[in-house]
Amino acid sequence: MAVDFGIKASRAGNDVLTAATRLLTVTSGVNMYKVAMSAYGTVSIASGASWTTDITHNLGYKPIVRFYVEHPEISQWVLAPALAGIATGGTWDMTCVAVNVDTNTVRLGVYTAPFSPSPRTFKYKYYIMIEPRKDAWYE
Amino acid sequence: MHGMSSDYGIKISRTGVDVRTAADTDLVLSSEFVTPMIAKVIRFTTPGSTAHGMGYPPAFIGVKADGAGGWESCTRGYFSGGVPAVYIDATNVTYRAGETGDAYVFILVDPLNE
Numbered sequence: 001m002a003v004d005f006g007i008k009a010s011r012a013g014n015d016v017l018t019a020a021t022r023l024l025t026v027t028s029g030v031n032m033y034k035v036a037m038s039a040y041g042t043v044s045i046a047s048g049a050s051w052t053t054d055i056t057h058n059l060g061y062k063p064i065v066r067f068y069v070e071h072p073e074i075s076q077w078v079l080a081p082a083l084a085g086i087a088t089g090g091t092w093d094m095t096c097v098a099v100n101v102d103t104n105t106v107r108l109g110v111y112t113a114p115f116s117p118s119p120r121t122f123k124y125k126y127y128i129m130i131e132p133r134k135d136a137w138y139e
Numbered sequence: 140m141h142g143m144s145s146d147y148g149i150k151i152s153r154t155g156v157d158v159r160t161a162a163d164t165d166l167v168l169s170s171e172f173v174t175p176m177i178a179k180v181i182r183f184t185t186p187g188s189t190a191h192g193m194g195y196p197p198a199f200i201g202v203k204a205d206g207a208g209g210w211e212s213c214t215r216g217y218f219s220g221g222v223p224a225v226y227i228d229a230t231n232v233t234y235r236a237g238e239t240g241d242a243y244v245f246i247l248v249d250p251l252n253e
Contacts, residue, residue, distance in 0.1 A: 034168065066200075068198065136164075
């Protein structure tokens with residue numbers, strides 16, 4: 001009989017001893033996203049202008065990043081990378097991206113086409129994960 | 140739980156790694172870090188909008204059938220025209236008109252507007 005150690009919890013109604021992995025809520029055999037840092041913010045951007053900001057995370061490696069931005073004309077949130085606006089119900093486009101500048105810095109960017117009225121307030125939220133962009137473990 | 144410092148919480152390490160000395164990247168979870176939670180999964184078989192019921196714009200992750208037997212992220216980047224297949228507001232999640240194939244949107248608990 002194999003000896004295995006760890007912890008696992010199953011969804012309600014499922015026997016944890018026999019439940020398939022997809023029916024578990026947590027198991028030491030499967031990685032889960034962990035948020036190293038996150039923040040919500042707003043920024044005023046003039047028509048046709050761009051905005052970038054660097055986030056220092058000091059993880060020492062390039063992590064997985066999720067960056068969401070709300071297009072202010074149509075009040076819709078998109079997940080970067082994205083070109084949102086005209087094809088999603090609006091009259092002008094914005095592009096949002098998140099890039100790893102180096103192993104300690106993430107750069108967020110919003111780039112806009114001309115719009116009116118100007119300026120507009122953009123809402124955004126980012127999540128920087130503990131998980132590295134490359135070679136995150138899984139079992 | 141930590142033995143030396145006055146820190147409290149729970150953490151679980153991956154199999155084969157000592158939880159007391161594990162690097163953060165070798166943890167399954169830790170009360171030190173938020174673990175994104177899935178509130179619900181919404182399936183689209185055709186483009187459209189549907190209420191997600193969260194009462195706020197939630198974080199989300201979308202995947203869609205790529206038409207070649209595989210699945211792709213609902214964010215495209217520049218190489219595919221960049222237009223997102225999925226977007227969300229405080230009430231609805233939308234699978235963009237003109238898209239083809241099924242899509243699944245994982246609605247996360249965390250709000251985007253705070």
